[in-house]
Amino acid sequence: MTEELAVWRRLVALLPEAEAEEAGECWSIGEQEAALALLVSGLLTHQVRIGESTRARISVLAEGWGEREALTPRLLRCPGDGEPSPVRLVEAASDVVRGPGDGSADDVLVPWIACERCGGVLARKHAREPWGGLSHLARSYVITWPEGGAVVREFPADAADAADAAHSADAAHTAFEALLAVCAESPSGR
Structure with missing residues (x-):
């Protein structure tokens, strides 16, 4: 299975x-x-x-x-269960940030899932289309740190050469599991 x-x-x-x-x-x-x-x-x-x-x-x-x-x-x-959780969905679509230090003004990071313990964020990396909007599908997924928004990991790792790979369920799932692993290693609180 x-x-x-x-x-x-x-x-x-x-x-x-x-x-x-x-x-x-x-x-x-x-x-x-x-x-x-x-x-x-x-x-x-x-x-x-x-x-x-x-x-x-x-x-x-x-x-x-x-x-x-x-x-x-x-x-x-959907109603929440009120229990503490290491992660939460980022609700505000206005939390869009340019990709820090990746050298591409056309890449945009859209926060998706936040770690409540370490402050890390799993973001979807989109291309800025010629008309100004964002690409429909993510090019890749990245984990960023709160201090300066530095990208610490990107999924798939060879995203620059394989942008289509991000469209698979595996890339999103792998990135989410990596965020959970980072969360598990972090002390409670930031």
């Missing part, structure tokens, strides 16, 4: 049985986008309380299937 499937099964188990079965059927026939929409709709409809780490995992899964942007507003409306 792939790790993505294991994550999916844990998430869909949060739903009542009928909704879980419907979303599971969509996933099993290759309709991951519909399955993710059903998951988030079910969480909202039934007011299922989810932790911030769970919210972030759903967002990572949605990113891998190109559904993050469509699902995030509803995902953010």
Whole structure:
């Protein structure tokens, strides 16, 4: 079983049985986008309380299937469980920053998931399009530190040569797991 499937099964188990079965059927026939929409709709409809780490995992899964942007507003409306979490989704789209020190004025870092312990941020790295907007899909994912916003890791590591690799679920998942590892090594508090 792939790790993505294991994550999916844990998430869909949060739903009542009928909704879980419907979303599971969509996933099993290759309709991951519909399955993710059903998951988030079910969480909202039934007011299922989810932790911030769970919210972030759903967002990572949605990113891998190109559904993050469509699902995030509803995902953010899902009730929280009130428990402490090492990570949280960054809500404000206005928190866009230029890529520090990477030498490319065309690259823009968009904060995505923040570590509450160390202050690190997992950001999506987008290209600035000729018309001024950002590329629809991330070119890569980066972890930055709060002091000066220095990029400490980029996923995939060879992003300059393989921009298309970032579109896979693996790059987003690997970057998220790396942020969690950094979080786990950090003392509580900043």
